[in-house]
Amino acid sequence: MTDPGPFEPEDVAVLARRYGPGRRVVAACWHDGSRGTKTGLEKVVTGQMNTDPLAVRDVFASHYFLLAFLASLGTTQVAVSISGARGLWLTPHRTVTRWLGIALIVTGFLIFFAQPLWIEGPWAAGSVEADSVSREWGQADWGDLSGARNVNDIHGGLDGTKQAIWFPLSAVLAFAISALFGALNLRVFKTTVGPGERLGLDEEGAGGLTGLARRSYFSNLPVSWRLFTSEVGEIWRTGLASADRWSVFRVIFGRSGE
């Protein structure tokens, strides 16, 4: 990012057209990049930025986390209902779990995109058409809802990096909630695997998600960890022996891993 640098009258004319009448464009700055070439419009320095980017970012981060959590929880439920990892189900029934998962995903997106209707943010009526500089703080109305969340990251929207931080956190929380409720579920409903029921995962002594077909997360964890610690040496050695000859680890440790 650069300071407002030299700008040309036509740049200002472009801005003035974009931001519409009533917006006094006093300066334009271009992103110079390392090679000193114009790459695109960076921002308008008008003193008319109507929302504080940090306040916008806070609103977006909390809303996005809720969305990502609900959607991750829903997706996990749909996926584990397919794989049969009963220890992660929120309900005792496969079909109910799957539909609950779908409902959670839809609810997450509905809440996120409808929130501007009842929560104040950078989406007040009349200001959400295209740009995110000229927005007013307030609640959106129905007509502005579709563009309400389209806020540039330099004006407080979440960029890819922030989303890449929030999403895994929400997914881990969703997994923890699934494990907790799955354990309660198994305990309260005393769910057992019916003789005629096809779980798809049917190895008695297995760990990981396979073990979760019959056990809660908390009783499955020691079994899984014991299996891992007993197998890890062999996994590494076998993997090293069959790895590509240019594998970084094979180059460092040799074929046998000794």
Add this chain to the structure above:
Amino acid sequence: MNSLDADLVIRLNGLSGNIAIFDDLMRFVASDYLMPLIFSLCMLALWFSGRSPAERAKYQLATLVGISALALSNIAVWLINITWERPRPFIDHGDQLNLLFYPPTDPSFPANPVAIGFAAAAAAWSVNRKFGWWMFAAASLYGFSRLYAGVFYPTDIVGGAIVGVAVFGFTSYLRRFLEPLVTTFVRLMRGLSAA
């Protein structure tokens, strides 16, 4: 080529303003939060949804490669951006476009959102064709929405798709140089009852 590109984006964007509900739908689809999250959720679903241990292990390796490809796509796009800084269509043709999305400040080519979408779709397609085709469709719709909104040229979208798939291919190839670390990581997650 450039004029054809500009002509296409102007014509497509010119359709906006006729059917309000379609414009609204495209604004939702073009959002920074809808499709990228759907791609991430698809990766999450892939991680958990294998029906047998062998299938799950295959899916989980594909998920790891897919996530790495997403990250590497961003780097690839950035490298192309610093090599060729193509202005956005609304910079060159602002008076002919009805912008439905905020004006992004980064260069136009290749379309970053499409690159990540296609990288994730390619990862899914490599292990589950049906699921992968749905993801390719979603990534294409995402690209179309940005084109319709007037923030990308058609060649940006095609370029993004090529970059995404190519980076996935490269990441899959790269994986062999990191074995047995990748497989051991999946087994570690299994040891934590999360895979």
